[in-house]
Amino acid sequence: MNIRLFKPCLGEEELNYIKDAFDRAWIGLGPRVSEFENEWSKYLGCKSSIGLNSATAALHLAISAFKFPAGKKVLVPAITFAATAFAPIYNQLEPEFVDVDENTISISMNDLEKKYSKDCVAVMPVHFGGHPAQMDLIMEFAKSKNLKVVEDCAHTAGSSYKGKKNGLWGDIGCFSFEEKKAMTTGDGGMLCSDDAELIAPMKASRWVGIDKDTWKRADGYTDTKAPDARHWYYEIASLGYKYNMNDLSASIGLAQLKKLDWMNAERSRHIKRYLDGIKSLVHIKPLLPFEPDKNSYWLFGVRCEKRDELILYLKSKGIATGVHYMPLMLFPYFKKWDNGCETSKRIWNSFITLPLFTELTEIEIDYIIESLMEFDKKY
Ligand SMILES: Cc1ncc(COP(=O)(O)O)c(C=O)c1O
Structure with missing residues (x-):
């Protein structure tokens, strides 16, 4: 994969x-x-x-x-x-x-x-x-x-x-x-x-x-x-x-x-499959309070305290991941505007973005869910 x-x-x-x-x-x-x-x-x-x-x-x-x-x-x-x-x-x-x-x-x-x-x-x-x-x-x-x-x-x-x-x-x-x-x-x-x-x-x-x-x-x-x-x-x-x-x-x-409406609906369908597949996981939770029937999402992701380990595990399975986003004041250019924002600085460390696009297949989503389950089990 x-x-x-x-x-x-x-x-x-x-x-x-x-x-x-x-x-x-x-x-x-x-x-x-x-x-x-x-x-x-x-x-x-x-x-x-x-x-x-x-x-x-x-x-x-x-x-x-x-x-x-x-x-x-x-x-x-x-x-x-x-x-x-x-x-x-x-x-x-x-x-x-x-x-x-x-x-x-x-x-x-x-x-x-x-x-x-x-x-x-x-x-x-x-x-x-x-x-x-x-x-x-x-x-x-x-x-x-x-x-x-x-x-x-x-x-x-x-x-x-x-x-x-x-x-x-x-x-x-x-x-x-x-x-x-x-x-x-x-x-x-x-x-x-x-x-x-x-x-x-x-x-x-x-x-x-x-x-x-x-x-x-x-x-x-x-x-x-x-x-x-x-x-x-x-x-x-x-x-x-x-x-x-x-x-x-x-x-x-x-x-x-x-x-566009069809593409939005397809992404919502994929998110529902993801949510259903990961609902029993203990250490991996949805990134957002996703409401795929109400909203149109561009991004799907999870939160996991062992973020980097999970990223490496998914990499070994051929699954691309990302992180959206590091709080801006942690970048050198924006440092001078740092004014606190402690929640942002605390929570971003657990964010992982997972594959989401219109033509993602059910087989691919199920494979990603299985990989998340394996990681969760040996956490
Ligand atoms: C929240 C947000 N605002 C603005 C932009 C900029 O969009 P563009 O790449 O079309 O300039 C992006 C791009 O990722 C974004 O995520």
Whole structure:
């Protein structure tokens, strides 16, 4: 056996869309990106979406939308991917780490209240592994303190919490379509909001500050009915980045979006099998309070105090594992923002991520469960 940790679910549908992009010979920022943005807005039920090359870019631009004065603080969970905490830093703001809830590994309401100070301007909840953060409570708290909310939805796509789609609770939602995620475009991200005006300037920001899409201008280059010698003209009125999604990625995204619900359901089915298989284990417990019928998870994992021994054991069986994540302040770069977060520092040592992807087979899951059982028995 050699079982991967993550694997994108790709096939004929994606190839057909890519072939179409090749046939039109337009693979940069173009009409497919607009089409994907519209389809995504429809799917999520939001007013506006902007396609980007990553969630890292989406989080950066989302925070920039509010034009916070430099030096203010943004509340970020201590256990997340670095991109969440980079977003305030890219914007000359300071990350203020908030401890996570011991069970859900999402931002702790208790510590959020403790870490809040007058300098805080925003909070960035992460739906860790796909398990929803307590968005109702977070929104209530944010409103009472006048904090903006940028939802980091890199770990979930298409899921809801208390009847509302994740990504639409906060002011702006940011999604990741990186290779390993719930759906992929190779690399890619989406910035979404019901406040279309708030994120409209981000269209120029993603395209080196240019206020017009090249592919729309291109029609004018040869339009004899519009004898305008300045068809090439565009304004640059703000700082821009090269953060755009391209038509090749959007083509893959259009095909992936059609099967997102199915892929989410397949991963839920796998999680149920895992949960059933490990329920009697003594030393190995589920990483999260998984509710596969309610939520859409990107990640499955367990907690075990003998983490490194279990990782080595699974390695000897050909089973890939990972650790998501080490608390950010334990990395040299983030050390200067270390402000405690003792729960995060204590619990992460037991985290192990196990294989989870759409096409994982029942035979593979049962083999992983058997290996976990063997380890648990001789623990
Ligand atoms: C919580 C979280 N936020 C943001 C990102 C960044 O996503 P991307 O790779 O699309 O930039 C990731 C990627 O793993 C993530 O896990």
